[in-house]
Amino acid sequence: MSQVKYYYDSDTLSYRKIEPKKGKKFALVILFLLGIIATSFILALVYINIPSVETPKEKAYKREVENMKFQYELLNKRMEDVVSVLKNVEERDNNIYRVYFEANPISIEQRKSGFGGINRYKDLEGYENSEIIVEATESLDKLSKRVVIQSKSLDEIAALAKNKEALLASIPAIQPVKNDDLKRMASGYGIRMHPILKYRKMHNGMDFSAPSNTEIFATGNATVKKAKRTSGFGNLIVLDHGFGYETYYAHLSKFNVKPGQKVKRGEIIGHVGNTGLSTAPHLHYEVHKNGKVVNPINFYHGDLTAEEYDIMLNQSTLENQSLD
Structure with a gap:
C-alpha cells in the first residue's frame, strides 16, 4: 500500500491528509506506460540485431x-x-x-x-x-x-x-561336300554367265562340282524347311538354322530328309544330282541371313585349313560360267 501523507493545519490545529492532484496522478500513469513501451522497443531492437540471441x-x-x-x-x-x-x-x-x-x-x-x-x-x-x-x-x-x-x-x-x-x-560352318569328293569348286558368288539362259546374271551361291550321288551334309544344326522338286533348282532342300540363317541345297538327285525333320551339322541330307536348270552334276549352295542372300565363302571356318580356304577364295572370285 502507498503511504498516506499528512500536513498540520494551523487554522484548525489538526493534521489533514494530503490529497494528490488528479493531473499529476494521470501524468505518472502515462509516464509509466511510455517507459514500458520504450523498454519493449529497445529490447526488440536488441533481439533483432543480435543474431547470437536464439531460443x-x-x-x-x-x-x-x-x-x-x-x-x-x-x-x-x-x-x-x-x-x-x-x-x-x-x-x-x-x-x-x-x-x-x-x-x-x-x-x-x-x-x-x-x-x-x-x-x-x-x-x-x-x-x-x-x-x-x-x-x-x-x-x-x-x-x-x-x-x-x-x-x-x-x-x-x-x-x-x-x-x-x-x-x-x-550357324553354317562347314562345306556341304567333302573335299575328297570334289572335282572342283566350279563357280562362286557374284555376277556369272548363266550356262542355259546365256546372259550374265547374279549367281547367289557357290557351285560344287562332284559326281552324281555324292553325299551332301548339313552345314549346321537345323530344321528341314523344304525338301521338294522345283523348276529352276530341281530337287531342293532348304534348312532353317534359326537365328535368321537358312541354307539352300539345289539340283539334288535324291533326298535323305523330309520337312520338319531335325538335323545336326555333318548329317547327310541328300546327294548331288543334275536336276532343274543344270548342265552337269553339282551342288548349288546358298546361305541366307535375315531373308537376304550372303556370300557362302564367309561360312567355311569349321573344316577348312587356312591354305584350303585361300584356294577356295581364289577360285570363287573367278568370273567363269556357272553350272546353273
Whole structure:
C-alpha cells in the first residue's frame, strides 16, 4: 500500500491528509506506460540485431537443418560414386558383352532418356533448402532409371549367353561336300554367265562340282524347311538354322530328309544330282541371313585349313560360267 501523507493545519490545529492532484496522478500513469513501451522497443531492437540471441528451440532447429545439409552432401557424394561404377558397367556392357553376343549397343541417349519436359520437382521448390533437395532427388531418379535399363540389358545378355551354344552349333560352318569328293569348286558368288539362259546374271551361291550321288551334309544344326522338286533348282532342300540363317541345297538327285525333320551339322541330307536348270552334276549352295542372300565363302571356318580356304577364295572370285 502507498503511504498516506499528512500536513498540520494551523487554522484548525489538526493534521489533514494530503490529497494528490488528479493531473499529476494521470501524468505518472502515462509516464509509466511510455517507459514500458520504450523498454519493449529497445529490447526488440536488441533481439533483432543480435543474431547470437536464439531460443533453445531455434538452436535445436538450426542444428537439425545443418545436419540435414551434411547428410544430403554425403548422399550426393555416395550417388556420384555409384554413378561412376554404373558408368563402368555400362561401358563394359556396350563394348564387351553386347559386342561378343552380337547385340546392338545401348546409346547414352537411351540410358538417360525420360527426364526432359515438365518440372517433376515443383512440389519441392519454395523452401530455404529446396536446391539441395531437388538436386538429390533428381540424381536418385536418374540413377534409378539407368539401373533399370542396365538390369534389362543384362537380362538380355544372359538370354543371349544361354543361346550362344545353340547359335554356334547352328550357324553354317562347314562345306556341304567333302573335299575328297570334289572335282572342283566350279563357280562362286557374284555376277556369272548363266550356262542355259546365256546372259550374265547374279549367281547367289557357290557351285560344287562332284559326281552324281555324292553325299551332301548339313552345314549346321537345323530344321528341314523344304525338301521338294522345283523348276529352276530341281530337287531342293532348304534348312532353317534359326537365328535368321537358312541354307539352300539345289539340283539334288535324291533326298535323305523330309520337312520338319531335325538335323545336326555333318548329317547327310541328300546327294548331288543334275536336276532343274543344270548342265552337269553339282551342288548349288546358298546361305541366307535375315531373308537376304550372303556370300557362302564367309561360312567355311569349321573344316577348312587356312591354305584350303585361300584356294577356295581364289577360285570363287573367278568370273567363269556357272553350272546353273
